[in-house]
Amino acid sequence: MSARPFERVVDEHGPMVLRVCRAVVGPADAEDAWSETFLSALKAYPELPADANVEAWLVTIAHRKAIDVLRARARRPVPVDALPEEPSRTGRPEDWDGDLWHALTQLPEKQRTAVAYHYLAGFPYREVAAITGGTADAARRAAADGIKALRLKDLSAAEPEGARP
Known part of the structure; x- marks a missing residue:
């Protein structure tokens, strides 16, 4: 084949x-x-x-x-004179949610990557652990903590600080 x-x-x-x-x-x-x-x-x-x-x-x-x-x-270098441009609304995929990105930037890196790989990519925790290092239990805990933190945030009230964290 x-x-x-x-x-x-x-x-x-x-x-x-x-x-x-x-x-x-x-x-x-x-x-x-x-x-x-x-x-x-x-x-x-x-x-x-x-x-x-x-x-x-x-x-x-x-x-x-x-x-x-x-x-x-x-x-x-980080520019300080001008605000960064907003992400294109015509890029792939069309349904990009800047408020979600802003909320994700507030998470610690381990939680952000665990949420991304498990919930956005759909990988089981053992594969998340293989990608990021650590154990499946640690990946599960990081993803759960990240989702808990996201649920506590009011995404509609989030004020984006720009395209980059």
Whole structure:
């Protein structure tokens, strides 16, 4: 059995990977992380075993690319004269919710990534733990704490401070 064309993999998993990237790095850098994820995946795809979990493989790559983006962001100068531009309302997917991003930025990193990988990407806790490091119980606790914190926030009253945390 031959592997599916890579274009089908992108079509099938691209929106989920973009949601994860947006949740982890924010709207300003999400498309860059998404592109880097699929460029790396394209290079490695021919060697991927036929029985591999493609979705988990892509999220693992996206997680590593998101870390790269966050490290690069930390080295960039922060402009203070002007407000950042708002994220495009015509980008992929059309239903981007800036208030949700703002609420996610208020969570500690472990909670934010656990919420993103479990609730946005749909991975079981053992796979979240494999991606982020730690145990399934720790991933479950971080996701539960993150959801609890999000439920306590009034998203309609959130005042976004800009596109970046």
